Amino acid sequence: MWAYIARRLLTMPPTLFFISLIIFGVLNLAPGRPGESAQISGAGESKRSSAQRESFRIFKEQFHLDKPIILNTRMFLTADDVEKKLVDAHGWGDVHDIKRRIRARNMLEDAGEYLVGPLIALLDHPDPRLVSASIEQLIEASQRQIKPDGDRLLNQTAQRGNEERKSWRCTATIPAPAVIHTKDVIPAKAGIQSCTSAVAQWKTWFLDNANHYTWSALEKTRRVFFDTRFSYYWRNLLHLDFGKSTVDRSDVFDVVLSKLKYSISLSLISMLLAYLIAVPLGIYSAVRQGSVGEHLSTLALFVLYSLPTFFTGTVLLRLLSEGDPLAWFPTGGFESQDPHRLTTLASMRDVMWHLVLPVATYTSVTLAALSRYARSGIIDVIRSDYVRTARAKGLGEWTVIIKHAGRNGMIPLLTLLGGLLPVLLSGSVVIEVVFNIPGMGLYLYEAINNRDYNAVMAVLVAASFLTLVGVLISDISYAIADPRISLE
Amino acid sequence: MSSARYSDLVWHQFKKYTLAYRSLQMLVALLLLAVFAPLLASDKPLLWRVSNGPWESPWFWSLFDRNVYEGTLDIVFNVMLVLGVPSFFLFFVGAVREPPVRTLRVLLVLFGILLLFTLFHHPSHAKISYPDLEKIMIAEGQEVTSVYPLLPFGFQSVDLSNVRSPISWAHPLGTDNAGRDVCTRMIYGTRISMTVGLFSVALYMVIGTILGALAGYYGGRVDALILRLIEVMLSIPSLFLILAMAAFVEKRSIFHVMLIIAAVLWTTPARLVRGEFMRLRSMEFVVAAVASGFGKRHIMFREMLPNALGPVLVTATFGVASSILIESTVSFLGLGDITVPSWGQILNTGRSTGMWTLILAPGIAIFITVSLLNLVGEGLRDAMDPKLRQ
Numbered sequence: 083m084w085a086y087i088a089r090r091l092l093t094m095p096p097t098l099f100f101i102s103l104i105i106f107g108v109l110n111l112a113p114g115r116p117g118e119s120a121q122i123s124g125a126g127e128s129k130r131s132s133a134q135r136e137s138f139r140i141f142k143e144q145f146h147l148d149k150p151i152i153l154n155t156r157m158f159l160t161a162d163d164v165e166k167k168l169v170d171a172h173g174w175g176d177v178h179d180i181k182r183r184i185r186a187r188n189m190l191e192d193a194g195e196y197l198v199g200p201l202i203a204l205l206d207h208p209d210p211r212l213v214s215a216s217i218e219q220l221i222e223a224s225q226r227q228i229k230p231d232g233d234r235l236l237n238q239t240a241q242r243g244n245e246e247r248k249s250w251r252c253t254a255t256i257p258a259p260a261v262i263h264t265k266d267v268i269p270a271k272a273g274i275q276s277c278t279s280a281v282a283q284w285k286t287w288f289l290d291n292a293n294h295y296t297w298s299a300l301e302k303t304r305r306v307f308f309d310t311r312f313s314y315y316w317r318n319l320l321h322l323d324f325g326k327s328t329v330d331r332s333d334v335f336d337v338v339l340s341k342l343k344y345s346i347s348l349s350l351i352s353m354l355l356a357y358l359i360a361v362p363l364g365i366y367s368a369v370r371q372g373s374v375g376e377h378l379s380t381l382a383l384f385v386l387y388s389l390p391t392f393f394t395g396t397v398l399l400r401l402l403s404e405g406d407p408l409a410w411f412p413t414g415g416f417e418s419q420d421p422h423r424l425t426t427l428a429s430m431r432d433v434m435w436h437l438v439l440p441v442a443t444y445t446s447v448t449l450a451a452l453s454r455y456a457r458s459g460i461i462d463v464i465r466s467d468y469v470r471t472a473r474a475k476g477l478g479e480w481t482v483i484i485k486h487a488g489r490n491g492m493i494p495l496l497t498l499l500g501g502l503l504p505v506l507l508s509g510s511v512v513i514e515v516v517f518n519i520p521g522m523g524l525y526l527y528e529a530i531n532n533r534d535y536n537a538v539m540a541v542l543v544a545a546s547f548l549t550l551v552g553v554l555i556s557d558i559s560y561a562i563a564d565p566r567i568s569l570e
Numbered sequence: 571m572s573s574a575r576y577s578d579l580v581w582h583q584f585k586k587y588t589l590a591y592r593s594l595q596m597l598v599a600l601l602l603l604a605v606f607a608p609l610l611a612s613d614k615p616l617l618w619r620v621s622n623g624p625w626e627s628p629w630f631w632s633l634f635d636r637n638v639y640e641g642t643l644d645i646v647f648n649v650m651l652v653l654g655v656p657s658f659f660l661f662f663v664g665a666v667r668e669p670p671v672r673t674l675r676v677l678l679v680l681f682g683i684l685l686l687f688t689l690f691h692h693p694s695h696a697k698i699s700y701p702d703l704e705k706i707m708i709a710e711g712q713e714v715t716s717v718y719p720l721l722p723f724g725f726q727s728v729d730l731s732n733v734r735s736p737i738s739w740a741h742p743l744g745t746d747n748a749g750r751d752v753c754t755r756m757i758y759g760t761r762i763s764m765t766v767g768l769f770s771v772a773l774y775m776v777i778g779t780i781l782g783a784l785a786g787y788y789g790g791r792v793d794a795l796i797l798r799l800i801e802v803m804l805s806i807p808s809l810f811l812i813l814a815m816a817a818f819v820e821k822r823s824i825f826h827v828m829l830i831i832a833a834v835l836w837t838t839p840a841r842l843v844r845g846e847f848m849r850l851r852s853m854e855f856v857v858a859a860v861a862s863g864f865g866k867r868h869i870m871f872r873e874m875l876p877n878a879l880g881p882v883l884v885t886a887t888f889g890v891a892s893s894i895l896i897e898s899t900v901s902f903l904g905l906g907d908i909t910v911p912s913w914g915q916i917l918n919t920g921r922s923t924g925m926w927t928l929i930l931a932p933g934i935a936i937f938i939t940v941s942l943l944n945l946v947g948e949g950l951r952d953a954m955d956p957k958l959r960q
Binding site: 390511516546 | 799807808813814815817902914924
C-alpha cells in the first residue's frame with residue numbers, strides 16, 4: 083500500500099512536467115503576443131509613441147517575452163541579416179508591407195544584446211541612413227538592464243552608461259527617404275550628415291566592451307538552449323515561482339493560492355451534497371425499479387444531465403436574485419461588501435446565503451452523473467448470491483440493502499471521486515463567472531481576457547496538480563474500500 | 571436473421587427503442603432546419619420586382635454570398651440547401667426509394683462544383699437590407715412587389731428602432747438589445763451547433779482512433795508513450811485548456827473552436843479503441859490475417875477497426891452532445907467566434923441584458939439538442955448490447 087502510494091507520488095513530477103510542457107506549448111505557439119493588449123490597449127502599432135515602445139520593451143524584458151520560445155539562434159545573426167531587418171523596419175525596401183515592417187521592428191526590438199556585434203559592423207556601411215539607423219538601434223540594443231534587486235553601484239554605472247550612450251547620435255537629420263535598394267548609395271550631402279564622431283565613439287566603446295558581446299562556443303551552445311522563454315520559465319517553476327501577473331505585477335502563485343479557498347470550498351460542499359442526495363436516490367431507484375417514483379427520479383436526473391451549467395446558473399440568478407420576479411438571494415459574490423463588521427456567526431450565515439445558488443447549480447451538474455452510477459452499482463450487486471443469502475438468513479430488508487448491498491454497490495462511486503474533480507474545476511469557470519465568485523475559475527477567466535499568460539499557466543498547472551491529487555486519493559480510497567483490488 | 575449484416579442487426583434493434591428512434595428523427599429534423607434556415611428567415615426577398623421590371627431573386631444569389639454569410643459554414647449549408655431541395659423531391663416524394671451510389675456520387679461532385687463557384691462569386695448587392703430598400707422605394711412612389719421568407723430578417727441585421735421588442739407575430743421570439751430578430755438568430759444558431767458537434771467529433775474520432783489503434787496494436791513503447799500523453803491530457807481540466815487555447819487564438823473563427831475542441835477531447839476514443847485493439851489483437855481472425863501476410867495497415871484498419879467501431883460510435887454520439895455543450899459554454903463566456911449567432915452567444919447576451927427570451931430560447935434549444943443526442947446514444951448503446959437483443 084505505502085509502496086504503491088510512494089510510486090504514484092514519484093510518477094507525479096514527470097507527469098506535471100509534461101503537463102506544463104503541453105500548457106507552455108499551447109500558450110506560446112498560439113498567435114497573439116501575450117501582454118501586448120494588456121500593455122498598450124487601443125494604441126495601434128504605428129501610432130505608438132517612443133515612450134510607450136520603451137515601456138513595452140522593458141515589460142517584455144521583465145517577463146522574458148523578448149526571448150525566443152525554445153531555441154535561441156540570435157547570436158548567429160550576421161550584419162547582412164540585421165541590415166535587411168533594418169531596411170524592412172524603416173520601410174526603405176521595395177515592398178511596402180506594413181506587416182513585414184512591424185515584424186522586423188519587433189524582431190530588432192527583441193534581439194537586444196545579440197544585435198550589438200552586427201550593428202557595429204554596419205557602422206562602416208556606405209549608406210549614411212543605415213549608419214544612422216544602426217546607431218539608433220545600438221542605443222537601444224546596448225541598454226543594460228537595471229535590476230531592482232541588484233547591486234546599487236553596478237546599477238548606477240549601468241544607468242550612467244545608458245544615459246551617456248544616448249548622446250552618441252548623428253547630429254543632423256537625414257533627408258526624407260526615397261525608395262532605394264539595400265546596396266544603393268545616397269551621396270552624403272555636405273553639412274547634412276555628421277555621424278563620424280558618433281561612429282568613432284561607438285567603435286571605441288565596442289573595443290572596451292567587446293567581451294560582453296562576443297561569446298565562446300561553449301557559451302553560445304549554452305545560450306541556444308538556456309536563453310529562451312521555456313528555460314527561464316522552468317527555472318522559475320522549479321522554485322514554485324510562476325512569475326508575476328502581467329496585469330498588476332502581483333505574484334501569480336500567491337493569488338492562485340488565495341483563490342483556491344473559494345473554489346475548493348465551493349466544489350467540496352457541492353460534491354458532499356451531491357453524494358448525500360445521489361446515494362439514497364440511487365438506492366431508492368434501484369430497489370423500487372418500475373415504480374412511479376423511480377420513473378420520476380430517472381426523468382428528473384435525465385433533465386439535469388442535459389441541462390447546461392451556464393443555463394441553470396443564469397436562470398437561477400435571473401429568477402431568484404435580480405429582483406425580477408424575486409429577490410431572495412444576493413446577485414453574486416462570495417460574501418457581503420464589508421464582512422468585517424459582521425460577527426463570526428453572522429458572516430458565516432452571510433457566506434452561506436451567497437453560496438445557495440452557486441452550490442445548487444454546481445450540485446445539479448454532479449448529481450445526475452453520480453446517481454446513475456449509484457443506481458447501476460446497486461443493481462449489479464442486488465442480484466448477487468451473497469445478497470440472496472443475507473435475505474435468506476432472515477435479515478431485514480433495510481439491513482440487506484444498506485449494509486450488504488449498499489457498501490459494495492457504492493464502490494464505483496469512489497472511483498468517480500477522482501474523475502469528478504476535473505469536471506468540477508471545469509464547471510467552476512462558468513459558475514464563478516455567472517455568480518461572480520472570486521475563485522480560481524473567475525481568475526482564469528479574467529486572466530484569459532487580459533492575456534495574462536503567467537496567470538493562465540499558473541491556474542492550469544495548479545488545477546492539473548489538484549486533479550492528480552484527486553485521482554490518487556480516489557485510487558487509494560478505492561483500494562481501502564475494496565480488498566479485492568490489489569495495488570501491487 | 572443470422573446472415574444479416576451487423577449494422578442491419580443494430581439498426582433493426584435500434585428501431586425498437588421508440589424513444590431513441592423518435593429522437594433520431596427529431597435530430598434529422600433539426601439538421602434539416604439548419605439546412606433550410608434561409609428559407610425560413612432571410613432579409614433577401616425570394617422574389618423581387620420594381621414597377622414593371624424583370625423578376626429577380628436576390629435571395630437565391632445571396633445564398634452563395636460571402637459578404638452576407640461571413641463564415642464558410644453558411645455557404646456549405648446553403649450549397650446543401652440548393653442541392654437538398656431537388657434531392658429531397660427525388661428521395662422522399664418517391665422517384666427514387668433507395669439512393670443508388672451513382673446518384674450520391676453525382677450529388678457529391680455537384681456539391682464540390684457549387685462550393686467552388688461560391689469562391690468566385692461576388693454579388694454586388696451584398697449588404698443591402700431589402701426591407702429598408704423597399705420602404706424607401708415605396709416612399710419615392712415606385713411600385714415594388716416582393717415575396718419574403720417567413721421571417722424577413724438577417725441574423726445580423728441590426729434595427730435600432732426596434733430594440734427589445736416583446737414576442738409578437740412579426741418577431742416570434744422578440745428582438746434583442748440591438749434589434750436583431752431572436753428567432754432568426756436561433757434558427758441560424760442551429761447551423762453552428764450542428765456543425766460544431768459533427769465536425770469536431772469527426773475530427774477527434776479520427777485522431778483518437780488512429781492513436782488508440784497504434785497504441786493497442788503495437789503495445790510496448792508506443793503504447794506507453796500514447797498512454798502517457800492521454801494521462802497528461804486527462805489531468806488538465808478540459809474546459810480550462812479549451813478556454814486558454816481559445817483565448818490565445820487571434821480572430822477566432824468557429825473552425826478554430828472546433829479544432830480546439832478536437833485537440834482536447836481526442837483522449838476518449840483513443841482510450842476506448844486502445845482497449846478494444848488490445849482485446850482483438852489476440853483473436854483468431856487477427857492472427858489469421860497476420861498469417862496470411864496482410865500489411866499492418868490493412869490489419870489495423872480493415873480487419874480490426876470495423877470490429878472496434880461499435881463502442882466508438884456510441885461515444886461519438888455522446889461526444890456530439892458534449893461538443894455542442896462545450897462550444898456553447900465557450901461562446902457563453904465570450905471566447906468563441908463573436909460574429910456567428912451561436913446559441914451560447916445569444917445566452918450570453920441574455921445574461922448581460924437580463925432578457926428572458928434571450929435566456930430561455932437558447933437554453934432550451936441546447937437542452938433539447940443535447941437530450942436528443944443523449945437519448946440516441948443510449949439507444950445505440952443498448953442496441954449494440956447483445957445481451958439485450960431479442
